[in-house]
Each structure stands twice: as structure tokens, then as C-alpha cells.
Amino acid sequence: MSHNTFGHLFRFTTWGESHGPALGCVVDGTPPGLAIEAARIQHWLDRRKPGQSRFVTQRRESDTVEILSGVFEGRSTGTPISLMIRNEDQRSKDYGRIAEQFRPGHADYTYWAKYQGNRDYRGGGRSSARETAARVAAGAIAREVLNHLLPAPVEIKGALIQIGPHRIDRGAWDWAEVENNPFWSPDAATALVWEEYLDSVRKAGSSTGAVVEVVAKNVPVGLGAPLYGKLDADLASAIMSINAVKGVEIGAGFEAAALTGEENADEMRMQDGQVRFLGNKAGGILGGISTGQDVVVRFAVKPTSSILTPRKGVTTGGEEVDVSTTGRHDPCVGIRAVPVGEAMMAVVLADHLLRHRGQVGL
């Protein structure tokens, strides 16, 4: 089963609600001997942290991670690594309305219906994107696995490539630019367009969607366990499980539908005794197995459902109401999804690396 656990040989289990005392994860299957320090995990958590610009939620959380087990004298011991993050800013307020109102686009109604009225409605409870902090922490361990076991470090980088109707110019892609703007945009010019657009969205109390692209370089050939543990199938599951994601594609993705076989086939030549591909429509995966090329995943994030404009909703008692959300929220939750997408890529690759090593060897 996979209620709250992701992965097989390398796996993590998350727990916690938006307004409970804490959240965290248990990371299991880590090889022994990895250098694990809170500060290295914190580095990745800080990239996802709220309140870092006016374009993300103003909730104040330091997201400080504590290592509770599985690490001894700075090294992983192969036993479960328990990571905990205390919730700090559970702003005291009247939750009366949210307790009784189903907000359109949120998981309020479905959790209420599935769990027969038992739910922590405060801030969305378990369905809140705050849970993704635990994913980023697990992803930090996964990155150490990849670095530890492979000769060349796997580089995993994400970027935002679309906000609302505005898409970047792929010709202007510059990875260095990603760290220079609050949107993880690889294209400086588009970042300026987004800034203006998001300011208007934010002021209107509205929200907007986005598209994220995550790329993994130096992935060895051979990862992926056909047919129901294909690398792309596991990536699709990992990414679709992120809050607000509505679509996932690999390589050419939906554009492949319009192509001919000639256009889509990535041709091959030899280079220095190695197979070299002349294109990467496949996004680094053929038959569910990595080709050795960049693994490229793209995903769509829907607009934040918390908006000021009243929308038609209903209550737990079956009354029709107008719902307007006034609290702190991300006008474009896709921005903070970038480090989460990176983390899930890292986790999937680490899991498959261990599985491949188990069945086939390295």
C-alpha cells in the first residue's frame, strides 16, 4: 500500500498537518555511510520556505529540520532517518467558517466525504501544501544517495517555464538566471513579465497557474523497472502526487502527438565508444528505462484555489454559500512547486538506482 509512503528500496513516509504541532518524514533504505547533516537538508528546505518574496505566502515558518534518528556522528547508519519540522506560525484565528464551508477547488469536500466528517480543517490540514516540506527534506537525503553511489554527481535542477498565459522563450534559457529572480525563471526577460502579471493577480486577490520543468543530468543508463515500475511511470506518480498538479509529461510530452515517427525518433551515433543521441524527444527514457540522456519532466500546476473573489460553495450542512478566502496564500503556488518537483525527481532516481543495483548490479 502507499497511503503516505513513497518509494520501494529508498522510501519515505510523511506525516503532519498544516496547523498541527509538527510535520515530518521517515526516510528508509538509505545506504550507510552517507554524510548527512541538518544544515545540508536545511539548504534545500530554505529554497521552498514561505515568505521569501511578495509572490509567495507570507506565513512565517523557519522550517527548521531536526534529525531524530538514523544518523550517527554525521553519517547515515542504514536505519530509518526521522526528520521533524515544527510548525511555528499557526496563526490563532477563528476557523469557524472554514470548518463548515467547502471551498471550491480545495480538498475540503472530498476529505470530509471520504473520512466521514473527521478532518483537521485548519489550513487544509493534511491536504495543505505544507506537507511538501517533508518531501524536500526527503529529497535532500535522496540527493546524497545519488552523489554517494555514482561517479558523476546527478544534477537535478528545476525552473518555472510558464505563469498564467506567459511562457518563457526557450531560446533564452540560462540556468544561471534561475537563481537571480524570485520565480526560478531561466529567462530574465520573462521574469519581468511575470513580476508585473503576478503583482496584478496578487492585488486582485486572484491566483494563477504555472508550468514547471525539472531536468536531471548524469543519470546513468538502465534505471527503470518495466513494466509497472517504469522510470517515467514512477515519475508521473511522484509528480502528480504534488499538491495542485494536473498534468505531467516526459520529453516532448503532449507535443509528441503531433509529430511523425521521423521527427520523434532520437537518432543515435557513437562518440568516444559511447552511444550518443542526436535528440531528446524521449526525455531520457525509452521503454521505461533511462537512456543516459537528461531526464526531462514537465508539470502543470493549477491556480491556487484560495482567492478573494466570492465563489459558489456549500457547507457541511448542505447550505449554499459564497466563499471568499482572505488568509495568507500563494498567488501562484507553482513557484514553490519547483523545489518540490526537484525533490521528487531525486527520490525517484535514488529509489531506482538502489533497485537497479539490487537486481542488476552497478
Place this chain on the structure above:
Amino acid sequence: MSHNTFGHLFRFTTWGESHGPALGCVVDGTPPGLAIEAARIQHWLDRRKPGQSRFVTQRRESDTVEILSGVFEGRSTGTPISLMIRNEDQRSKDYGRIAEQFRPGHADYTYWAKYQGNRDYRGGGRSSARETAARVAAGAIAREVLNHLLPAPVEIKGALIQIGPHRIDRGAWDWAEVENNPFWSPDAATALVWEEYLDSVRKAGSSTGAVVEVVAKNVPVGLGAPLYGKLDADLASAIMSINAVKGVEIGAGFEAAALTGEENADEMRMQDGQVRFLGNKAGGILGGISTGQDVVVRFAVKPTSSILTPRKGVTTGGEEVDVSTTGRHDPCVGIRAVPVGEAMMAVVLADHLLRHRGQVGL
């Protein structure tokens, strides 16, 4: 682990290669007392069968299913149902070239690299889309589970909505039309466009991609196990595991990225004491849990990699060659992916129905 097994409480394991003696699956977790007959499974297999029009592969396979276990006097016993389909048309030919050449776009190279040169190269072996016959057989059992346990039968229907650059007119959507043309098109006019387009593709020895949409009606509210067994995450994995699929989306999917929160939020009203949604941008899933609306999944299928035009490839020995594929093939493998997508939808829903019944009750 999930090498060749899909699902949890309701699960199936597939086996077999394109040119081996047979292929099949073991379906486990079926509730007892379901009416299971070979003829009912055959009905669904026949929809996926090759050779039914000039637009699909001309390989001759009756795809006759045998039930080897788990059914007694026409009823499921709750024990594993083993289903086998004999391969009939393993055309005897010289496999010399395919044994040594990596065809661009195929899984030849990745299987060879992963499995250290050990692979059944004939017809793609394990990576062949012939495996999807086993999925359709498992899906037939899954449909019985859904029908047996729910008061209103879940209806699962698929359609092709794009071939190459030609997309259907959604305004003209007519489910009845789907059975009237060899493309599962819900739009008769577009079917004619596709016919002409595919004839030209076929005659050129080329191929093209496609987009499939699968819809499930009467899905009860509450299916889905957050956070890593979300209904949409499992659908994404199920669909992405189908041969040649490069993208999956739920509801509005990638279009959600361009929307505002106002546009995207499916508003709610009450009707006859039930929550009624005024839109379905969510595709029937919020927070990973079904809303009771239609579950809508769309996926992109890449063009068949087997084409006549020579493409640059390499050999197992590291030589550069031109590869041209002359055998029987589907010019648009997306067509036969429609019943496969339906089957995977059925399997995911059946699994989640049992899991939900286990944790929460029905």
C-alpha cells in the same frame, strides 16, 4: 516493488514477450462471487485486437483468452485468476538485423544496456505493446469488480481526440459515434480527416502520434488515498506505464496553467440533497480523492517508432548504421491505446474501491 505488478488490494502481474509462446496475467484480490466468463473478457480483448482495419498492424492474432484458475462454476473464488493468451502469429523470419541493431525510438538500446545484453529482441520482446493484451484482460475483471460492488455501474469509455496535428471538435462530441469508425473518434467529421491523413502516413511508411481521452462516469466520491496513493497519482502511473505514452493530464490538465483561480475553481451547489459541481476543471479529483464527478484522463501517445524511412542508429557492436523497419506495425499506435487506457482506468478504480472499502467502508 512493482516490476511487473500493478495495484495493491486489486492487483495484476503480467508476463510474456511478443514472440514467445504466450503472454498473460495473474489477477489477485478479486472479490468472490463475481460472474467471470472467458467470453466477457474476450469482448474487451477483441476491441484491442490487431488487424481490424488497415490503420492498425496486420499481425494476425485471435487473442483468445484462457482462464486457468480462480474461477469455479462461472464465479470468482477470491483466489488468483490466471489468464493466458497464446501467441499465434510469430512470423518466422530472420531476426538477424534486429538482434544487433538498436532502432531509434525503441527500447532496444535501454533493455540491452540494463539487462547486460540479455534480451528477447524478437518483435521488441517484453517491451512490445503486445503486453497490453494482458492489461485489457485484467481490466475486464476490474470492470466486473466495479459493477459488482457499486449500485450504479461505473461506465468507462475512451475516445481518440487527436491524430497528428488534427484534433477533434469537442463541440461535436458524440459518444455513440466512437463505435462507428475505426479510430474511436467521437466526432464523425474529424474521423474522415484522420482517414485521409493516416492513409498518407501509412503509404509513406511513416507514423504519427495521438491523444486519447478516457472518462469514467458514476465513480463514487471518496476514492483515493492521499498522499502517495492519490487517485490521480495512481492514474498517472497506470497510464504512463502504457507503451509510447509521454504525457498524462487530469481534467483541465496543462490548460490549468493559464487559468486564474476564478476560472479554475469548480463551483458547487446543492441538488436533491447532494453536492453538485458546476464545472469539472478538476477532472473529478480534488486532493487526490474522487469528487463524484466524471473522472477525466487524457494522454499523449508518441508516433510508432517503426518507420520505413532510414534513421541513424547503432549496433550492439558499436557500429553506426541506418535503420529502416519493414515489418507489420501500427501507423498510429494511439488507436489501439484507447481500450488499454480504459482498462487501466478500470484497474485503478477497482483497486481504490477495495482500498477505500478496507480503510473506510462502503
Place this chain on the structure above:
Amino acid sequence: MSHNTFGHLFRFTTWGESHGPALGCVVDGTPPGLAIEAARIQHWLDRRKPGQSRFVTQRRESDTVEILSGVFEGRSTGTPISLMIRNEDQRSKDYGRIAEQFRPGHADYTYWAKYQGNRDYRGGGRSSARETAARVAAGAIAREVLNHLLPAPVEIKGALIQIGPHRIDRGAWDWAEVENNPFWSPDAATALVWEEYLDSVRKAGSSTGAVVEVVAKNVPVGLGAPLYGKLDADLASAIMSINAVKGVEIGAGFEAAALTGEENADEMRMQDGQVRFLGNKAGGILGGISTGQDVVVRFAVKPTSSILTPRKGVTTGGEEVDVSTTGRHDPCVGIRAVPVGEAMMAVVLADHLLRHRGQVGL
């Protein structure tokens, strides 16, 4: 995989080391609406707590449990329940010797060898029986599941039936007696024998083994998923995973080997329209499925490996040494295994109850 996770639909994942900051577990798959309070969990933890008599370890731990997630306003929400217990008495001492010496009978050598020298050696680290506190906490939740879903509460009770060479008189079995002595003995007379025996063992700095019996009453017929999720197979795995356990048996167990078919077959009659068994050699399980009779499990616990008498050991550096263990320890770790055995019985039954409800219904 099942590194540190036990169970399927109802499952828990434990983490923590003997001398780390804390230990705990994440319980997943709990049905919604169960009454869950720290005090109710604490009740069971207190039965396993060290320091309650001179016959168990004198380590001072309050074993206070904190609920970090998954419970809202006293009710389970169906989301993961994270439970944490702080370690309080990590007596500061020089761990130099234990860091370098492999103690005979302990897991020092195997952890060191498996994890390539990376291990938390303090107090046995992850291999310490302190981890069983987390099992007891998870078992407390499992008991609520059983009580919540079944009309008659499942009663799970354990007793010690042998210490060293001294076995109880089964004819004198009195469940009420179990709470009246520090050994969980159902036979008052034998408890006195044990007291004297254990005092001599304790004073000699030695240790001794034990046999535990756990009985579950009111288990419904039908639990167990043949063939590799048989109720007895899962119980065997659950019990054998407890520290120091070396044998598990169901019903007549090893004695069945000496019986004839006539002696072993539990005959059946009807009573009030129900099947009634005239014996219970089967221990409540036939073909891996519960019969509705008492489920009876017995297990052997080896003597604590920490003893004063020097034994031949070796060091991490390959030197031969004499090892003598002077710290606090349980002279008969079997005593504190009783509540742990009960907890594992509860967990297995809860998991199978949910699985059965999922596949077959209740």
C-alpha cells in the same frame, strides 16, 4: 519492501535508536472516527515500561507518548498518526568499549558488518529492544481499530508460560492472576518459583530465556489472505521480528508433529446455528484463515545476551577479547516481551480486518 514498516492496509513505520533523542512510529491506514487519546496509548506503554520491578531493567524512562498528527479533537482523521517518545535516561558513560567490542549474542557484529562500520553502538542503537515501545504504541491504535469495527471487542491477552526451565501448570491457568505478579504469570504458584529463580539469575549477573503465549478472543471468522498473506504467516513474521525471539508456533505448534490425524483434527458441531469446534489444536487458524476460535500464538525468547560472566568476543579491529556487560539490563527480557507480543497480535489482526473488509466486505 518492509525495512522498517509492518502491515499493509493498516501499517506502521518505526524509527529511533536506544540512545538517540527520541523514538517513534507513524501509523498509517487508521480508519477515521476512532477515539484516540494519548492517555489510552499510555496505558499500554506503561505495561512495557522499564523499571517496574527488580526483574526488569532499571533504566528510568517515563515513555511518555506525544501525538504529533492524524488526530483532531480526539478522533482519528484517517491520515497518518505520528507518535513520538523522547528518550530520557541516556546515561552518560564511556561507550569506548562497546564501540569496539562485538558482544556475543548481540547484533553488534552483524550491524557493523552489514552497514560497513556505520552504526550507533550506544546501547545497541537500532537493535535495542527500546524500539518495541513504538510497537506497543502502534498496537494501542490497532486495538482501537478492532474495537471500532467489530460488534464484540477482540480481547488480546498475553502471559508468560515459561522462564528458564520452569514451565507453568496449564491446569492452574487463571487470566486474573496475570496482573497480580511482575511476570504476567497466569499461575500464582509458578510465579513464586520464578521469583526465586530470577533472583538467583539476577544476582549471578546471568540471564534466562522464556516462553510467551498470546491469545486473541472474538476474532471473526475469515481473516487471512492465502497464500502469502496467511494470518499465521503474518503472525509468525510479526512475532519473529521482536527482539530475541527464536521460535513461533500456532495452536498445538511443535507438539502437532507427534500427533495422529485423529488427535489433531478439531471436530465440529453446530450450536445455535453456528459452527462450534470441539478442540483448538489449530490455534484458531485453518488454511491461513481465522476459524472464529481463539487465535493462539506462542513464542520463545532467548536469554538476554548482556551478562556479567566474561565471554569470548572480538573487536572491530580483529582482536580477541573477553566481553562482560555491566550496564542495566533485563535478566529475562521475555517478561517485557509480553505486551509487545500482544501489540503485534493487535496490529496483525487490525491489518487483516481492513484487508478482509477491502476484498470481501464485513
Place this chain on the structure above:
Amino acid sequence: MSHNTFGHLFRFTTWGESHGPALGCVVDGTPPGLAIEAARIQHWLDRRKPGQSRFVTQRRESDTVEILSGVFEGRSTGTPISLMIRNEDQRSKDYGRIAEQFRPGHADYTYWAKYQGNRDYRGGGRSSARETAARVAAGAIAREVLNHLLPAPVEIKGALIQIGPHRIDRGAWDWAEVENNPFWSPDAATALVWEEYLDSVRKAGSSTGAVVEVVAKNVPVGLGAPLYGKLDADLASAIMSINAVKGVEIGAGFEAAALTGEENADEMRMQDGQVRFLGNKAGGILGGISTGQDVVVRFAVKPTSSILTPRKGVTTGGEEVDVSTTGRHDPCVGIRAVPVGEAMMAVVLADHLLRHRGQVGL
């Protein structure tokens, strides 16, 4: 879930009933490049085959195995290996009585109750020990995994050490003797005692229990994944899942309960730079991890429940009847459990070898 699947990285799924057309298994996770031939699998199947002496069932089955997938040109390809055995001797007879009568000691009642009356009652259906043929076939593949990956071949050998009240003399143990008598007895003298005893049991239409011991030599140190994938916990589950098994022990097993810590601790010395144990009370496993010593498992098999003497039973309609079983049966099913126990040992070790290689490396 683990209904009919055993193992994680190396896993198999079995299917089939006693009197259906066939039975078989799908073995998944096999490393590529192993030499796999039907004849090598048949070698192990022949050891379990019925009808080989007057002390086992006279059912006539050649148990001929067919390889349907996963092997190409004599080598495993890393894809699922489907193995099928046709049932040949489904003696046509009137099943009327068995259809309606619950035989004491059999799984008739529990299957009927669990699966709501849906069951294949012929010859016990799914609960028949015929399913163990599939285990032996899977075990044959597992042996190849162990041989292929390890420098010294793991030797797995089983013996019968008790029939009814008659136990072998361990001092007379001679592995060579095991192949010289129809009981797998390592002690020639006891074999003669058993022969006489079993003849009397057989003539009386009765049956008797047995104890089996399985030993694995050359198991590398480090196999086992604490805490819920301990090597001994997985062995306990694997063995307890075999038909008619009621107890499992490792090393000293239940005898450890009577020992002192001094007696039980296996002391250690160095020899040729390697840790050498001076005893093996642990049965080759400490803390759930293999020590490098022989892994020793012992298990109790209950007497066959099919006996001539009438026993009190009931019918599906709730009538009280006397049940007498006249068909072919094993007077001591423990004999044929020896190769099954060996197979399960092989499967557990192969799975753990791959898992260890995955997490830690080899």
C-alpha cells in the same frame, strides 16, 4: 499486499487449484544472464513429486514444467519468468460429499466462510498442497540467483528429523544418508523406525505429523533488513505459509527459553582474519541479519487431516455429519514438505541478497 505474492526484489506469484487445468507461478526480479533450463527446474520438482514411494500420495502427476516467458536462448532476461505445470490426474469422481462437507482440520470451512460460499472444493482447491509445486519451481530459480551472484555456492539442504513421536539421533546425522531413504532422514537407523511406524499409520488410514530442518551453508554475512524485513522474520513467514506448518524456529529455537545467557551466547574468535563463531545457537542470524554461519530453520508439520477414521464435521447446510476421507493422501505430509522448505529458504535468501545489494552493495 501479499495475497499470492512472496518476496520483494526477488518475488514470485503463484496461481492454480488442485483440480483446475494447471498451476504455476510468475517469478519476477530475476537478474539477467542466469542459466535457466526447464530440466534444471524439473530436477527440483521431481524431488517433491507425488507417487515416489508408498509413504506419499499415489496421485499420478509428472509435474512437468513449461517456461512461458522471461528466458531467451537459455538465459534469464530480467523480465518475468512464467512457469506452468499442467494438472494431469484430476481423477474424475463424485465430488458431491466434499462439496457439502467441511472436513475437520482442512480449510474447507474457512475458505467457504471467507469467500461467501465461492470456492473450488475439488481436492481442496486453492488450499491444496499441490500449490507447493509452484514454490519449488520458484525456488529452483532462486537457487540460480544465489549461485550466480555469490563466489561460493549457497548450499541449501533439508532433512526430516521427526515423524510422529520418533526423533532422529542428531549424533548420527549424515547428510549423505538423506538421499538414501524415502523420508529424507539423515539417520539411517531412524529411517527404519519410521518405515515401520508409517506402514502402521498408513494401513490404519491414519496420519502423523513431522519436523523438518533446513540448513543453508555459505550464506554471506549481512543479509536481512531490520526491523520488519529481518531475515528470520521473513523465513518465519515463508515457512509458516507452507500447508500444514504450525511452528517455526531458528537455531536453538524453543530450547533457548530454558538456557542461560552464558549457554546461549555464541562466542567468537578470529580465524584467518575472519570472525569465527564457536557455537550456533543463533541459527546464523543475530538482530535479523545473517552472521555468516549456517542458517538453520526447523518447522513442525501437522498430521494430514485426510484420514479414514470418521470425525465429527458439519455441512454447508449446517447439518452435523461424520466425515471420513477415502481418497489418495499423504500419510505424513511432512515428507514432501522437505523440498518445499528448501525452496522457501532459497527464495528468502535470494530476495534478501538482492535487497542487500540494492541498499548496501555486494
